[in-house]
Each structure stands twice: as C-alpha cells, then as structure tokens.
Amino acid sequence: MMALMNRSAGEGGSEQPDPPLNTEQSLRVSRLTQQDLWDMDRVLLEQASEHWRKVARIVGMAISELSDRFPNVPDIYYAQRVRHLVEVGKLESQGNLAYMRYSEVRRPIR
Numbered sequence: 200m201m202a203l204m205n206r207s208a209g210e211g212g213s214e215q216p217d218p219p220l221n222t223e224q225s226l227r228v229s230r231l232t233q234q235d236l237w238d239m240d241r242v243l244l245e246q247a248s249e250h251w252r253k254v255a256r257i258v259g260m261a262i263s264e265l266s267d268r269f270p271n272v273p274d275i276y277y278a279q280r281v282r283h284l285v286e287v288g289k290l291e292s293q294g295n296l297a298y299m300r301y302s303e304v305r306r307p308i309r
Contacts, residue, residue, distance in 0.1 A: 214298055214300065214301065216295075216297040216298055217275050217278055217297060217298060217299055218275065219275075220273065220275055220276060220279075224273050224275070224276065227271055227272060227273075228272060228273075228276050231269070231272070235269065236280070238265075238268075239261070239265065239269070239277070239280055240280055240283075240284060240289075242261045242264050242265055243257060243258075243261050243277065243280055243281055243284060244284065244289060244290070244306070246260045246261055247290055247304055247305060247306050248305060248306060249305055249306050249308055250305060251293065251303040251304070251305050252303055252304065252305065253299075253300065253302070253303055254278055254281050254292075254296065254299040254300075254302045254303065254304055255274075255278075255299045255300045257281060257304065258274050258277040258278050258281065258299055259274070261277055262274060262277060274299070278296075278299040281296070281299075281304060282296045284304075285304060288307070289306075289307075290304040290305065290306060290307070291304065291305055291306075291307050292304045
C-alpha cells in the first residue's frame with residue numbers, strides 16, 4: 200500500500216498515468232497461478248459495490264487483505280486486474296482507468 204500512497208503528482212500538479220510494471224515486478228507477478236489470479240479478482244470484486252468507488256480505494260483494500268498471501272505484488276498490478284474485470288464485464292467504470300486515483304468502478308446493476 201505504500202507505493203499507492205507515495206505516488207505524487209508531476210510538475211505543475213499534473214498526474215502521470217499509472218506506470219507499467221518494471222522488469223522485477225513483471226517477474227514477481229508472472230509467478231502467480233491462475234488460482235491466485237481468481238482469488239485476487241474475487242477479493243477485488245468483494246471490495247466493489249453497486250455504488251461508484253475509486254479504483255485506488257478498491258486496490259488498497261484488496262492489498263490489505265491479500266498482502267500476507269501475495270507480498271510484493273505492486274498496486275499497479277491490482278489496478279491492471281481491475282481493468283481486466285472491466286474488460287470482461289464484471290465491473291463498470293467511469294473515468295480513465297490508466298489513473299487509478301481518478302477512475303471509479305462498480306458492480307453492474309442488474
């Protein structure tokens with residue numbers, strides 16, 4: 200969660216999009232199994248509601264719950280999983296998902 204809190208605005212107060220995973224981070228997440236991904240997605244979906252919530256909030260809450268099981272998996276990867284859940288229709292989004300602090304998601308209203 201520290202990486203989530205320490206990300207700061209660029210020059211002139213303009214935010215940069217969430218960066219891609221670096222080589223070390225990519226190597227760490229490549230070791231996750233399909234079951235790990237399903238478990239991560241399940242927790243992300245549990246943190247979402249039928250009301251709009253900031254992606255950064257959902258990511259932070261999921262990291263809190265899963266940090267013992269998945270240490271050193273960066274917040275950026277959790278945000279990528281949120282984008283995947285939007286792509287497959289499990290979540291709806293508003294805002295630009297490239298900026299987890301400035302986008303929101305919710306479970307689809309049925």
